[in-house]
Amino acid sequence: MSEFHSEISNLSPSILWQFFDKICSIPHPSKHEEALAGYIVGWAKEQGLEVRRDSTGNVFIRKPATSGMENKKGVVLQAHIDMVPQKNEDTVHDFTKDPIRPYIDGDWVTAQGTTLGSDNGIGMASCLAVLASTDIKHGPLEVLLTVDEEAGMTGAFGLEAGWLEGEILLNTDSEQEGEVYMGCAGGVDGEITMTIHREDVPSGYTTRELVIKGLKGGHSGCDIHTGRANANKLMGRFLAMHAQDLDLRLSEIRGGSLRNAIPREAFATVALPETNLQALEAAFNRFTDLIKSELGKVETDIVSFNQSSTSITSVMAANDQSKLINLLNACPNGVMRMSDDIEGVVETSLNVGVITTQETHVSILCLIRSLIDSGREQVEQVLTSLATLAGAELEFSGAYPGWKPDADSEIMAVFRDMYSQIYGHKPNIMVIHAGLECGLFKKPYPQMDMVSFGPTIKFPHSPDEKVKIDTVGLFWQQMTALLEAIPEKA
Numbered sequence: 001m002s003e004f005h006s007e008i009s010n011l012s013p014s015i016l017w018q019f020f021d022k023i024c025s026i027p028h029p030s031k032h033e034e035a036l037a038g039y040i041v042g043w044a045k046e047q048g049l050e051v052r053r054d055s056t057g058n059v060f061i062r063k064p065a066t067s068g069m070e071n072k073k074g075v076v077l078q079a080h081i082d083m084v085p086q087k088n089e090d091t092v093h094d095f096t097k098d099p100i101r102p103y104i105d106g107d108w109v110t111a112q113g114t115t116l117g118s119d120n121g122i123g124m125a126s127c128l129a130v131l132a133s134t135d136i137k138h139g140p141l142e143v144l145l146t147v148d149e150e151a152g153m154t155g156a157f158g159l160e161a162g163w164l165e166g167e168i169l170l171n172t173d174s175e176q177e178g179e180v181y182m183g184c185a186g187g188v189d190g191e192i193t194m195t196i197h198r199e200d201v202p203s204g205y206t207t208r209e210l211v212i213k214g215l216k217g218g219h220s221g222c223d224i225h226t227g228r229a230n231a232n233k234l235m236g237r238f239l240a241m242h243a244q245d246l247d248l249r250l251s252e253i254r255g256g257s258l259r260n261a262i263p264r265e266a267f268a269t270v271a272l273p274e275t276n277l278q279a280l281e282a283a284f285n286r287f288t289d290l291i292k293s294e295l296g297k298v299e300t301d302i303v304s305f306n307q308s309s310t311s312i313t314s315v316m317a318a319n320d321q322s323k324l325i326n327l328l329n330a331c332p333n334g335v336m337r338m339s340d341d342i343e344g345v346v347e348t349s350l351n352v353g354v355i356t357t358q359e360t361h362v363s364i365l366c367l368i369r370s371l372i373d374s375g376r377e378q379v380e381q382v383l384t385s386l387a388t389l390a391g392a393e394l395e396f397s398g399a400y401p402g403w404k405p406d407a408d409s410e411i412m413a414v415f416r417d418m419y420s421q422i423y424g425h426k427p428n429i430m431v432i433h434a435g436l437e438c439g440l441f442k443k444p445y446p447q448m449d450m451v452s453f454g455p456t457i458k459f460p461h462s463p464d465e466k467v468k469i470d471t472v473g474l475f476w477q478q479m480t481a482l483l484e485a486i487p488e489k490a
Contacts, residue, residue, distance in 0.1 A: 015129045020118075044061045078169055090113070100117050150260070186373065230352055239328075240325050250268060
């Protein structure tokens with residue numbers, strides 16, 4: 001690859017960082033990965049590699065074994081093409097058109113005002129670097145790059161049997177060096193829809209917009225147990241506390257942007273009697289001080305605004321408003337249960353991810369995660385009961401299985417021994433409370449042996465996302481050593 005556009009291309013290992021730099025230069029948010037996918041396909045063809053795509057859009061690239069390694073078990077290197085598009089409020093950026101602007105910040109690489117896309121761009125870069133390298137020993141090799149992982153795991157769901165020949169899959173989407181994963185949570189989307197009727201704004205009322213922002217946000221799996229606040233739930237809490245005594249009439253509520261990201265911001269457009277403006281200001285200030293006191297050890301940058309708003313013509317009917325506020329306030333959120341089998345791992349969780357308001361309805365989009373199907377089903381039942389009590393509709397979609405740990409995994413044993421030989425200590429073998437898409441691969445490829453590993457990435461899915469430079473080198477060292485250590489075919 002050539003024409004690198006930032007300082008990160010000078011980092012080591014250069015072949016990996018140069019690929020990641022190129023990846024950053026081509027827009028690839030979820031649902032808009034085609035430009036990058038097309039570039040990769042073209043590049044692979046230029047290298048003389050066998051390239052295919054399935055009907056879903058997944059990219060398959062095959063590279064023959066190096067001389068003397070032909071009898072090794074076939075390996076599939078896997079990453080996803082898309083990235084989460086999140087930016088700071090004051091950053092001007094169109095993820096479908098503008099390149100990510102990475103830069104070196106001490107020991108880390110981060111991006112200017114946006115998500116970096118190291119999740120899973122570094123993993124994807126490592127796959128391409130292996131394909132491009134001439135000095136790495138490996139057996140028969142395939143690369144699988146899936147589409148739309150972050151917004152629905154479309155590529156993983158669409159993966160069919162017969163496209164891959166490898167017996168071992170190395171997923172590159174983990175986010176802590178020194179940890180290797182052998183299991184992950186499954187999940188399901190739940191969308192609650194509350195029908196609303198509207199009325200004219202009462203006489204003597206004025207309009208305000210309430211804003212809660214500055215929260216850390218983050219990944220709804222990996223960060224769900226860290227005490228980070230959910231902006232949607234905080235707004236619901238305030239409305240439940242004060243809507244009645246302030247005669248607030250709700251016109252719109254919105255918050256969050258992705259079902260799998262903890263909401264960082266929430267907004268409510270309300271109308272209230274002009275005589276209650278001072279009381280609203282006092283109540284919102286008290287509430288802000290309250291949540292800062294409760295959450296300040298984790299949420300260090302909470303801010304709120306009680307600001308003027310453009311005039312509105314309608315508000316929700318009082319009964320509908322009451323049901324909606326009570327529904328949002330009562331809806332569970334966060335860790336539902338910790339695992340009894342694996343210490344320190346979340347078993348089941350719920351993220352109240354996105355709230356949107358339309359003329360006739362309000363939608364609340366949640367993501368349930370669980371290591372076990374029964375845990376997921378139990379939270380489904382809770383949401384069903386809640387929706388029933390509120391008179392709302394509820395639809396579940398996109399259910400996907402977890403990846404059950406395999407105590408007899410051959411590749412896990414190889415990884416553990418390889419790691420110990422290089423670093424003098426064993427890696428942490430983990431189960432992750434997130435939807436690693438490789439868990440879905442067990443359906444079309446039930447016999448495939450899998451592990452997941454990667455460099456250290458902090459704050460993925462938020463504009464604070466960053467990847468630790470030295471761990472990328474360690475990850476590359478592990479990748480190349482592991483490929484050479486793959487066992488022979490039986």
